[in-house]
Amino acid sequence: MRLSAIVASSALVLGALASAAPATAAPGAAAATPPDISVANVKQHLTDLQSIATANGGNRAHGRTGYKASVDFVKAKLDAAGYTTTLQQFTYNGATGYNVIADWPGGDPNQVVMSGSHLDSVTSGPGINDNGSGSAAILETALAVSRAQLQPTKHIRFAWWGAEELGLVGSKYYVNNLPSAERAKISGYLNFDMIGSPNPGYFVYDDDPTIEQTFKNYYAGLGIPTEIETEGDGRSDHAPFKNAGVPVGGLFSGADYTKTSAQAQKWGGTAGQSFDRCYHSSCDTTANINDTALDRNSDAIAYAIWNLATGTTTPPTGKVFENTADVSIPDNGAAVTSSVTVSGVTGNAPSNLSVGVDIVHTYRGDLVVDLIAPDGSVYNLHNRSGGSADNLVQTYTVNASTEVANGVWKLRAQDKAAVDTGYINGFKLTFP
Template sequence: MSSPTPRTRHRLARRARIGRSVIATVAAGAVAGLIATAPGAAATPTTLEAPDIPIANVKAHLTEFQSIANANGGNRAHGRPGYKASIDYIKGKLDAAGFTTTVQQFTYNGATGYNLIADWPGGDANQVVFAGAHLDSVSSGPGINDNGSGSAGILETALAVSRANLKPAKHLRFGWWGAEELGLVGSKHYVNNLPSAERSKISGYLNFDMIGSPNPGYFVYDDDPEIEKVFKDWFAGKNVPTEIETEGDGRSDHASFKNVGIRVGGLFTGASRTMSSAQAQKWGGTAGQAFDPCYHRSCDTSSNISDTAMDRNSDAIAHAIWTLGSAGTTPEPDSVFENTADVSIPDNGAAVTSPVEVTGRTGNAPATLKVAVDIKHTWRGDLVVDLLAPDGTAYRLKNSSGSDSADNVITSYTTDASSEVANGTWKLRVQDVAAQDTGHLDSWKLSF
C-alpha cells in the first residue's frame, strides 16, 4: 500500500482536530456571513450613488458622430442626412437599453427636423427629471464639441441608468433637440406642443451644450438654486472650482423651458470667449485663447475635445440624475430568480448546470448582478463555479484551489453582467476538478 498523499494527510489531520467549539464558531461565522450578503435584504434609506461614466464609452459615441459627419458631407446640420443618421444612432442604443423612445418631427426652412425623446420606465410621472442636449451641428463642420459632447454625455448617462436598472423616485426623461443652431427651433417646438399639465410635471430641465471644450472652463448655470447646488457640490468634492455660466445664457435649449416657467440648470465649458489669466491659473488652461477655438468651424472634430472635461462633466451629469431623481429614496427590493432543485456534483467529473429563467426585466443585466450559491461539498477547493449568461458567455465566480480545505460554498458573488440582456435562461455551472470528495448544489439565485 502506498503512503497517504500530502493532501490526504492534511484532510485527516484537519478533520481529527475539529472540536465542537470550533464547529460552533465556524457555523456562527457562516450564518453571519450569509446574513450580511443575503440578496434582497432591506436597504437603509439613502441617496443612491451614481456610477462613474466610462470616458471610453463617451468617446466612442463622439467617434460615431464624427464618422456620420464624414459620410454625410462633413456635418450633422438640420435638414441634412448626417443629422437624421445621428438620431437613428442614438435611438438604436436607447431602444436596446429598454427606453421608450419617441421621434418628434417638425418643419423649419422647408426641411424636416427631428427631436428624440427617451423615457425610462417607472418613477413618479408627476415629477419628471429631464436632461437634454441639442444634436445638430452647424453646416460648416461636424460639431463634435458643439454639441456632440452634450449629446454623448447624456446618452451614456441614460445607458448607465439602464445598466444599473435604476428605480428612481422621479420619472427620468432625456431629449435630443434638432435645429438648435437655427434658433432653438426643436426645443421650442417640443415645449410649445406640450400641454400645460405636462409642463407642470417637469420638476427640472438640465441642459448640456458644449461640455468638452479643448481649453475648458467649468461653468454652472445659476437659474435654479437646488440644481445649481447639486452641480457645484459635485465639482467641489473633486476640488474643481466653478464659475457661473454667462456666455451662453439664453442661447441654448434651456431657454425654451425657462421661458414657460420650468426650472432649469446645466453645465458648459465655454465657446468663443477668451480664457482670462485668472481662469487659466484656476483651471490649468491657456490664457488669451478661446475656450473652444474651433467653435462653429470645420475643425470642431473628434480631436477638438478635452478628455478631462468630458470625463468630469459626464460624471457630473450622472450625479445630478441620480441625486435629483433618487435622493432620499429607498431602493426597491431586489427581484429574485431562484432554483432550489438539488443537483449532484460528480467527484472529479463533468460539469453540471442548474437553470434559472429570468423574465419581466427591461434592458441589460446590472453591473452589480448578485449571485447567491449554496453548495454542500466536503472540500470546496475542488470546485470551479461559473455563471452562464443566456448567450452562453461564462462569468467565473470561483476558481479551484488545493489549499482551500473548508467545507461548502455558501456565499454571494457580484459580477458585471451589464453587456448581457437580462431576460433569458441563466445557468450556474459547477465542476469538481479533483478526486476524493463529493457534494451537491443545494440552491442558487440571481438578484437584480
C-alpha cells in the same frame, strides 16, 4: 404622427411606466450611488458621430442626411437599453427636423427630471464639441441608468434636440406643444451644450438653486472651483423651458469667449485664447475635445441625475445670498473682503448658518479666512491649514445665533506668507 397623438400616447406611456418598477424594491433603492461614467464610452459615441458626419458631407446639420443618421444612431442605442423612445417631427426652413425623447420606466410621472442636449451641428463642421459632447454624455448616462436598472423616485426623461443651431427650434417646438399640465410635471430640466471644450472652463448655470447647488457640490468634492455661466445664457435649449416656468440648470465648458488669466490660473489651459478655437468650424472634430473636461462633466451629469431623481441628497432650502465677483488676495498683504447683504430674514441668524467659501489660491496654507457678522463679530473659518494644497472650496457651518440676520456680512481673506497668490471666487450664505 400628429403632435396631439404623441402627447396623448406619452401620457399613456407615463401611466404605464409609473407601474412598471419592480414591486420588490423601493423607489431609489437600487444603484443609489452615482456611477463613474466611462469617458472611453463617451468618446466612442463621439467617434461614431464623427463617422456619421464624415459619411454625410462633413456635418450633422438640420435637414441634412447626417442629422437623421445621428438621430437613428441615438435612438437605436436607447431602444436596445429599454427606453420608450419617441421621434417628434417638426418642419423648419422646408426641412423635416427631429427631437428624440426617451423615457425610463418607473418613477413618479408627476415629477419628471429631464436632461437634454442638442444633437445637430452647424453646416460648416461635424459638431463634435458643439454639441456631440453633450449628446454623447447624456447618451452614456442614459445607458448607465439602464445598466444599473435604476429605480428612481422621480421619472427620468432624456431628450436630443434638433435645429438648435437655427434658433432653438426643436426644444421650442417641444415646450410650446406640451400641454401646460405636462409642463408642470417637469421638476427640473438640465441642459448640456459643449462640455468638452479644448481650453475648458467649468461653468454652472445659475438658474434653479437646487440644480445649481447639486452641480457645485459635485465640483466642490473634486476641489474644482466653478463660475456662473454667462457666455451662452439664453442661447441654448434650456431657454424655452425657463421661459415656460420650468426650473433649469446645466453645465458648459466655454465657446468663443477668451479665457482670462484668472481663469487660466484657476483651471489651467491657455489665457488669451478662446475656450474653443474650433467653435462652429470644420475643425470641431474628435481632436477638438479635452478628455479631462469631458470626463468630469459626464460624471457631474450622472451625479446630478442620480441625486435629483432618486432623492439621495437633501437639496438646500431657505434663502441664499451670494457674491460671485472676484476679489484679488495680495501676496503676504492686507486682508480683503467679499460682501453679501442679507435682507428679509426675521430675527437672528441660525445656529447652523451655512457659509460657502470658494477661494482660488496656489497655497491655501498661507490663508486666514474669517466670517464677519454685521456687528463686526469675527468667526474664524480657516487658519493656515491644508499645507501645500491649493484652493479652498468648502462649506462651513457657523453658530451665528447671537447675530441679527439682516445686514452686511463679509468674508475676509488674508495671505500671511510670501510667494503664493490667489483670489476670492465666491462667497455664499444659506439661511435654512
